[in-house]
Amino acid sequence: MMSAQTNAEPEAPLALTLDELLDLLMSILSDGLDHPEVWDEMPDFLRLFPDMVSHIDSRVAQEPDATAQALLIMLQSIALATAGEFERAFALAEPLAIKNSQSALVQGVLFRLKGLREPDNLTYDLAGKFCAVPFRQVDVLENSTHLCCASWLHASVGDMRTSDWWQVWNSPTAQKIRASIHDGTYRYCNKSACSSIAGNTLAQSGDAAQESPKWARIIAAKQTTIEEGPETVNLAYDRTCNLACPSCRSEKYAADSKTRATYDEMQRKNILPLLKDAKTVFVTGSGDPFASKNFRNLMKQLTKEDYPELGFQIMTNAMLLTPKQWAEFPTLHGRTRLLKVSIDAATGLTHERLRLGSIWPIMLENMVFAGELTARGEIDCFKLVFVVQRDNYLEMGDAVDLAKQVGAQHIYFARITNWGTFTPAQFEQKSVFMPSHPEYAQFIEHMQDDRLRDPIVELGDLGEFIADKHAAPELMARWASSDLGRPATPQPASSS
Ligand SMILES: C[S@@+](CC[C@H](N)C(=O)[O-])C[C@H]1O[C@@H](n2cnc3c(N)ncnc32)[C@H](O)[C@@H]1O
Ligand code: SF4
Numbered sequence: 288m289m290s291a292q293t294n295a296e297p298e299a300p301l302a303l304t305l306d307e308l309l310d311l312l313m314s315i316l317s318d319g320l321d322h323p324e325v326w327d328e329m330p331d332f333l334r335l336f337p338d339m340v341s342h343i344d345s346r347v348a349q350e351p352d353a354t355a356q357a358l359l360i361m362l363q364s365i366a367l368a369t370a371g372e373f374e375r376a377f378a379l380a381e382p383l384a385i386k387n388s389q390s391a392l393v394q395g396v397l398f399r400l401k402g403l404r405e406p407d408n409l410t411y412d413l414a415g416k417f418c419a420v421p422f423r424q425v426d427v428l429e430n431s432t433h434l435c436c437a438s439w440l441h442a443s444v445g446d447m448r449t450s451d452w453w454q455v456w457n458s459p460t461a462q463k464i465r466a467s468i469h470d471g472t473y474r475y476c477n478k479s480a481c482s483s484i485a486g487n488t489l490a491q492s493g494d495a496a497q498e499s500p501k502w503a504r505i506i507a508a509k510q511t512t513i514e515e516g517p518e519t520v521n522l523a524y525d526r527t528c529n530l531a532c533p534s535c536r537s538e539k540y541a542a543d544s545k546t547r548a549t550y551d552e553m554q555r556k557n558i559l560p561l562l563k564d565a566k567t568v569f570v571t572g573s574g575d576p577f578a579s580k581n582f583r584n585l586m587k588q589l590t591k592e593d594y595p596e597l598g599f600q601i602m603t604n605a606m607l608l609t610p611k612q613w614a615e616f617p618t619l620h621g622r623t624r625l626l627k628v629s630i631d632a633a634t635g636l637t638h639e640r641l642r643l644g645s646i647w648p649i650m651l652e653n654m655v656f657a658g659e660l661t662a663r664g665e666i667d668c669f670k671l672v673f674v675v676q677r678d679n680y681l682e683m684g685d686a687v688d689l690a691k692q693v694g695a696q697h698i699y700f701a702r703i704t705n706w707g708t709f710t711p712a713q714f715e716q717k718s719v720f721m722p723s724h725p726e727y728a729q730f731i732e733h734m735q736d737d738r739l740r741d742p743i744v745e746l747g748d749l750g751e752f753i754a755d756k757h758a759a760p761e762l763m764a765r766w767a768s769s770d771l772g773r774p775a776t777p778q779p780a781s782s783s
């Protein structure tokens with residue numbers, strides 16, 4: 288049994304009443320994290336309290352607090368699934384999961400229900416798997432720092448503006464997150480959003496340990512403090528940008544002088560030292576690297592002499608990526624491992640509507656320039672990025688041609704998600720990939736464009752909409768029908 292209060296054998300009388308047990312479990316769950324160790328105990332709880340499910344019904348009816356009600360419903364759904372009543376369990380948990388798409392706890396409950404329904408599916412068994420991300424990566428946001436993409440791992444490990452980078456990197460929360468990887472609970476991770484968990488692509492611990500003596504040591508000793516700094520640093524604190532794309536923001540933003548001074552100080556005290564051990568720095572998913580004075584200064588300071596191991600991943604709207612600007616950043620020359628340019632269109636009309644402030648003829652020139660830089664070896668890899676929505680899906684195929692014309696090696700497509708700039712009704716209108724959308728059938732048709740099967744194309748979370756031409760006719764029919772059998776859940780912003 289799970290705790291000091293409940294560590295009796297299942298057969299022995301429990302010192303707690305059912306209400307006391309429920310109160311104890313609710314207090315454990317109130318941290319908002321997943322608690323697989325609680326779900327593991329449910330068979331014993333049900334043996335002791337066979338009336339748990341009906342008792343929770345009456346507790347919920349009397350409970351005035353919505354959070355407490357939700358916790359009770361989660362326990363009830365786990366109890367039902369443990370008893371094999373999957374339909375009732377999912378009927379209770381799914382509405383909660385839709386409402387709380389960012390909650391590690393609610394998504395953890397859904398993950399456990401699926402695991403109980405499909406006991407042979409190894410996706411739902413995280414024991415013995417190892418995710419290296421929180422041991423090697425840090426994402427610095429405006430007021431928080433994360434050990435993975437913040438929309439997958441919401442917990443902040445500290446604030447780089449006010450704390451020393453070393454304390455943040457190995458803060459108590461950072462250590463708890465790493466411990467949750469070692470113990471297999473992954474309790475901080477959003478198990479529905481994370482593609483490594485949901486796609487069952489996490490390495491086995493044994494394989495991860497083979498990578499190097501460093502990883503063998505971290506895994507064997509279940510290390511939660513990491514002596515060297517992160518290998519990958521994602522800088523996403525400055526939202527300053529020269530454009531105001533409606534998908535990203537409601538108005539143009541530039542950091543004021545006070546904010547810039549704070550970032551300057553943080554860069555000097557924390558970011559420059561933090562990057563000493565890093566192999567990759569990503570600038571930026573928050574604004575534009577060439578529009579932000581802070582990022583411009585930082586990129587210029589990261590010289591090859593001081594940071595010999597460091598490579599850059601640059602993501603930009605490319606409006607400022609002119610030959611003159613490029614000449615101002617010698618630190619990027621020959622050290623840009625990846626350049627991502629967002630276009631979201633293949634025509635000037637659509638591009639300028641979706642990328643407010645951009646000018647298509649300048650973009651075309653700058654993309655050709657980026658292609659030349661790639662051909663000269665100043666950039667290792669040049670990729671276009673296209674966020675798919677109702678207004679641009681007709682241009683996906685042409686965008687593949689455009690990528691080739693400008694010398695890009697890849698083009699990445701992904702669904703638009705709602706970053707809070709659209710009302711639910713507006714977002715529904717944009718979400719052409721939803722089966723309920725009036726143009727869904729046309730969207731599916733356009734996804735079959737042969738150009739989207741070109742090796743340069745990366746389909747991100749749109750791969751499921753491509754039918755395999757050589758597949759069985761019944762499969763073709765399923766792909767072509769307006770019901771793909773699963774809802775097109777919006778994914779967190781990806782920077783693949
Ligand atoms: C926020 S921008 C920052 C980097 C740079 N300014 C740019 O546009 O490439 C990062 C990426 O997010 C994409 N993006 C913007 N709004 C989005 C949304 N609502 N859903 C998904 N991706 C979005 C952009 O198109 C871009 O590819
Ligand atoms: S959310 Fe996924 S990728 Fe991130 S730390 Fe957890 S398991 Fe790893």
Ligand code: SF4
Binds near residue numbers: 531575603629
């Ligand atoms: S260019 Fe990038 S950061 Fe700027 S508004 Fe558009 S999507 Fe956002």
